[in-house]
Amino acid sequence: MTLLEVQSLSKRFGGVTAVDGCSLSLDLGSITGLIGPNGSGKTTVFNLITGFLAKDAGDVRFKGQSIAGFGPNRIYGLGIGRTFQLARIFPRLTALENMLVPVRRSGFRALVSRGQWNDERTRAMDMLAAMDIASVAGLLGGSLSYGQRKLLELAAVMMAQPQLVLLDEPAGGVNPALIERIGEHIRELNRQGVTFLLVEHNMPFVMGLCQKIVVLHRGAVLAEGTPADVRGNAAVLDAYLGS
Amino acid sequence: MTLILEAVVFGVLTGGVYALMASGLTLIFGVMRIINVGHGALVILGAYLSFALLRSAHIDPFVSLIITMPAMFALGVVLQLVFIRPLKEDREALSVLVTYALALGIEGLLGFLFSDNLVQLNAWYETASFAVFGFHIAYVYVFGFGLCIAILAGIFLVLYRTTFGSAVRATMLNRTAAQLVGVNVDRVSAIAFGIGVSTAAAGGVIFGMTNAFNPGSHYDLISRLLTIIVLGGLGSLRGAVIAAVGMLIIEDVTAVVISPVWASFAFFLLLVIVLVVRPQGLYGIRVRERI
Amino acid sequence: MRSPSWIRAAKWAALVLVLAVALLFPAFESDPATVNIAVFTVMYVGLATAWNIMGGYTGYVSLGHAAFFGFGAYAFGLVLAHLGIQAGYEPFLFVPIAGVLTVVLALVIGWIALRTRAATFVIVTIAMMFMVQLLAENLVGLTGGGSGLSFPVPPWTGDFFDTPFYYAMLVMAVVSLLLSWWIRRSKFGLGLLAIRDDEDKALAVGVPAHAYKLTAFVISAGLVGMIGAVYGYYVTYIYPQYAIDPLVGISLVLMVFLGGLGTLWGPVLGAVILEPAQLWLAYNFGASLLYLVFYAAVFLVVILLLPRGIIPSVGDLLKRIAARRAVGPSDTASTSDAHTVAGVPSP
Numbered sequence: 001m002t003l004l005e006v007q008s009l010s011k012r013f014g015g016v017t018a019v020d021g022c023s024l025s026l027d028l029g030s031i032t033g034l035i036g037p038n039g040s041g042k043t044t045v046f047n048l049i050t051g052f053l054a055k056d057a058g059d060v061r062f063k064g065q066s067i068a069g070f071g072p073n074r075i076y077g078l079g080i081g082r083t084f085q086l087a088r089i090f091p092r093l094t095a096l097e098n099m100l101v102p103v104r105r106s107g108f109r110a111l112v113s114r115g116q117w118n119d120e121r122t123r124a125m126d127m128l129a130a131m132d133i134a135s136v137a138g139l140l141g142g143s144l145s146y147g148q149r150k151l152l153e154l155a156a157v158m159m160a161q162p163q164l165v166l167l168d169e170p171a172g173g174v175n176p177a178l179i180e181r182i183g184e185h186i187r188e189l190n191r192q193g194v195t196f197l198l199v200e201h202n203m204p205f206v207m208g209l210c211q212k213i214v215v216l217h218r219g220a221v222l223a224e225g226t227p228a229d230v231r232g233n234a235a236v237l238d239a240y241l242g243s
Numbered sequence: 244m245t246l247i248l249e250a251v252v253f254g255v256l257t258g259g260v261y262a263l264m265a266s267g268l269t270l271i272f273g274v275m276r277i278i279n280v281g282h283g284a285l286v287i288l289g290a291y292l293s294f295a296l297l298r299s300a301h302i303d304p305f306v307s308l309i310i311t312m313p314a315m316f317a318l319g320v321v322l323q324l325v326f327i328r329p330l331k332e333d334r335e336a337l338s339v340l341v342t343y344a345l346a347l348g349i350e351g352l353l354g355f356l357f358s359d360n361l362v363q364l365n366a367w368y369e370t371a372s373f374a375v376f377g378f379h380i381a382y383v384y385v386f387g388f389g390l391c392i393a394i395l396a397g398i399f400l401v402l403y404r405t406t407f408g409s410a411v412r413a414t415m416l417n418r419t420a421a422q423l424v425g426v427n428v429d430r431v432s433a434i435a436f437g438i439g440v441s442t443a444a445a446g447g448v449i450f451g452m453t454n455a456f457n458p459g460s461h462y463d464l465i466s467r468l469l470t471i472i473v474l475g476g477l478g479s480l481r482g483a484v485i486a487a488v489g490m491l492i493i494e495d496v497t498a499v500v501i502s503p504v505w506a507s508f509a510f511f512l513l514l515v516i517v518l519v520v521r522p523q524g525l526y527g528i529r530v531r532e533r534i
Numbered sequence: 535m536r537s538p539s540w541i542r543a544a545k546w547a548a549l550v551l552v553l554a555v556a557l558l559f560p561a562f563e564s565d566p567a568t569v570n571i572a573v574f575t576v577m578y579v580g581l582a583t584a585w586n587i588m589g590g591y592t593g594y595v596s597l598g599h600a601a602f603f604g605f606g607a608y609a610f611g612l613v614l615a616h617l618g619i620q621a622g623y624e625p626f627l628f629v630p631i632a633g634v635l636t637v638v639l640a641l642v643i644g645w646i647a648l649r650t651r652a653a654t655f656v657i658v659t660i661a662m663m664f665m666v667q668l669l670a671e672n673l674v675g676l677t678g679g680g681s682g683l684s685f686p687v688p689p690w691t692g693d694f695f696d697t698p699f700y701y702a703m704l705v706m707a708v709v710s711l712l713l714s715w716w717i718r719r720s721k722f723g724l725g726l727l728a729i730r731d732d733e734d735k736a737l738a739v740g741v742p743a744h745a746y747k748l749t750a751f752v753i754s755a756g757l758v759g760m761i762g763a764v765y766g767y768y769v770t771y772i773y774p775q776y777a778i779d780p781l782v783g784i785s786l787v788l789m790v791f792l793g794g795l796g797t798l799w800g801p802v803l804g805a806v807i808l809e810p811a812q813l814w815l816a817y818n819f820g821a822s823l824l825y826l827v828f829y830a831a832v833f834l835v836v837i838l839l840l841p842r843g844i845i846p847s848v849g850d851l852l853k854r855i856a857a858r859r860a861v862g863p864s865d866t867a868s869t870s871d872a873h874t875v876a877g878v879p880s881p
Contacts, residue, residue: 050738051737052734052737052738071737072734072737072738073736073737073738073739073740073741073742073743076737076738076739076740077740081738081739084738088732088735088738089735090727090728090731090732090735090736091731091732092727092730092731093724093727093728097724097727100721100724101724101725101728101736101739101741102739102740103721104740117721141731156739157739160739160740272653276653278656278657280660326834326838329838330837330838330841331841332841332842333795333841333842335652335653336593336595336656336791336795337791337837337841339595339597339656340784340787340788340791340837341833341834341838343784344829344830344833344834344837345830347826347827347829347830347833348826348827348830348834350826351824351825351826351827351828351829351830352827354824354826355824355827462780466660466661466664469657469660470657470661472657473650473654473657473658473661477653477654504672505672508665508668508669508672511661511662511664511665511668512665514658514661515646515665518647518649518650518658519646519649522649522654523650523654524654527654
């Protein structure tokens with residue numbers, strides 16, 4: 001079943017066409033990798049899907065419903081979460097508070113004191129423990145190491161239990177041992193039913209984790225298929241090494 | 244009909260002065276990302292400096308610029324070094340408070356030295372005018388406008404034709420990147436602030452020749468200048484110039500067509516309308532933090 | 535992670551003590567000049583706390599709050615006049631109406647101003663304030679224009695005059711503090727703080743930033759409007775340039791910055807320190823404009839020496855002392871671990 005469908009998405013910035021008729025689809029429960037040389041439009045596609053940029057043409061459909069034009073918070077409410085290329089957390093809030101921000105409460109209940117959110121606190125602590133960062137729960141986000149921030153960012157995004165998570169360079173900027181752990185966390189969450197779309201430059205990581213790879217080049221899909229297919233594709237090699 | 248034409252002409256002429264003052268303000272914002280709420284007070288300070296020179300040494304206001312502009316440039320650099328540069332955290336908000344404090348200090352000092360009375364810079368040729376299209380334009384307006392054009396042209400030349408100008412523009416676009424390519428952003432900031440303040444001196448002379456003023460005049464002035472730079476897009480010189488002339492024309496025409504009382508209101512109303520339609524102003528960029 | 539029970543007990547005791555002093559103050563102090571200073575101080579406690587709900591929690595600094603202060607005063611005066619309310623204690627019951635009307639104005643101003651971010655927002659609030667001032671000056675039929683607007687004159691006189699107003703201001707200050715405290719503890723407040731730290735990230739995790747910002751803005755404005763209403767009644771006659779006074783708007787911001795932006799008690803501390811100082815300066819130097827020079831000097835010293843405000847600076851100092859007392863060298867991790875030796879788990 002198709003969870004997310006991107007149809008001929010286009011976006012221009014002045015004279016530059018960042019995304020040029022990009023189409024891809026994600027099946028429920030899959031882990032898909034989005035790769036491509038620098039400047040191929042990967043993060044722009046992410047921003048278009050998650051509502052940070054307005055599209056010029058095309059459509060994005062989530063569970064059959066068009067979400068093009070929705071704001072980022074509404075899209076998160078529908079069940080699509082994302083992380084950022086440089087891990088973003090709230091520096092002046094504690095790690096635990098970071099976990100509680102995404103918890104959804106609407107209307108008047110939003111005013112109820114968060115001292116009473118025992119369920120959510122427990123779930124947050126459990127999630128922090130699953131990521132092995134429970135010890136930093138009381139520390140301010142700004143004092144965490146970069147690796148801790150990356151894990152915190154992922155854990156916090158998962159608090160509202162999104163069905164689809166877009167990860168922007170989850171393996172970027174961290175040591176190999178942590179990369180392994182992050183890969184494990186992604187696999188575990190996927191086993192629990194979360195669909196993933198990753199942008200990555202770390203080829204071993206992506207090839208080892210994803211069932212399907214989509215290659216983006218100059219804003220359009222150049223090739224897609226299993227990791228093996230893509231690895232052997234001459235056009236893909238050309239795009240990366242330049243011709 | 245002649246009245247409207249006259250209003251448009253005056254709008255252009257006075258718009259030039261505001262364009263000059265606003266360009267200094269937007270330049271300062273562009274380079275340092277601070278809102279110099281004291282810019283109006285600096286304009287008035289420039290006006291009073293020329294006033295003092297006129298009264299004591301009988302120096303023509305335009306001529307006094309030879310003294311006041313460099314002096315105010317130096318003042319600007321000093322102010323930046325002493326009061327702005329030390330601000331590290333929360334720069335935007337704190338700089339507003341700091342520059343407001345400077346404005347108050349200047350207002351207080353001028354009030355102490357010159358009292359609250361309204362004054363004006365009166366040159367001997369002040370009432371001389373020439374006739375065109377059925378109404379009169381005083382020469383001071385034209386000289387003032389000419390000066391504005393000259394200084395603005397000078398600024399554009401420096402920005403687009405000199406190495407220093409490139410450094411300034413680089414700092415405006417991306418401070419960190421500019422540092423990485425070797426631009427001394429601290430020095431650029433100080434000099435840019437100095438330039439901004441010296442344009443205030445020039446603006447002060449022209450403003451002071453065509454308006455009665457006292458130390459408290461800076462409030463009205465800064466509210467207009469801020470409105471202009473928001474309308475033009477923060478950091479955009481082109482936007483500041485166009486917005487200044489545009490708003491002054493609309494204000495003057497409103498004064499003639501509706502009433503002078505509502506002219507000021509029209510000024511701010513225009514801001515509201517633009518913000519609703521295009522929050523980033525005419526030439527501003529939609530600010531989205533690093534995505 | 536809760537602080538030890540004796541610290542909590544001490545905090546409660548201090549709170550009760552402060553409240554007792556505030557409540558009983560007029561009974562012990564008979565000098566009307568002092569009570570007058572107290573009225574204005576408590577007024578600024580309320581104003582600063584209310585402003586902090588927007589400026590401190592969301593990080594959107596409004597320099598135009600004087601507009602709401604003056605608007606509240608004008609609205610109150612006009613309501614009293616239209617409903618024919620006689621002077622006395624009755625008018626105090628109608629203060630909330632001024633609050634509601636101010637909320638309506640804030641919705642309009644807020645909706646426009648919040649289309650912008652950071653720097654532009656500050657400027658727009660300033661522009662809005664001047665617009666409101668212009669309207670007050672020019673809608674002569676409604677507001678009396680430059681001639682001002684009068685309020686019913688209370689029947690109580692002499693030394694007792696200030697006392698009911700002191701309590702009215704105290705009520706407003708307490709209400710503002712309670713709201714501020716409640717918001718800070720709620721999910722709404724957490725969202726505001728997230729917006730302050732990183733608005734786009736807050737959006738990405740589902741915080742309805744626009745609605746939250748507007749709500750904070752409107753609550754803040756409504757409180758300020760009500761305080762303005764009490765002020766109008768207190769001074770019995772208001773003029774556009776004094777009711778909608780940029781100096782009032784900037785003073786309350788400075789108080790919040792001095793005490794600690796975004797903290798609960800920072801605004802209170804800032805108001806209690808600065809307002810008596812301001813009144814003293816005005817009293818001694820107000821005739822000449824030198825008063826402004828001194829005020830500016832105080833301003834600049836405060837900002838340059840304590841840019842984060844008193845409470846956060848003191849908090850930092852205490853933390854550093856505590857950390858130095860802890861076992862072993864300081865272990866607060868803060869730098870990137872991207873280069874840790876391979877194979878060794880990093881966090």
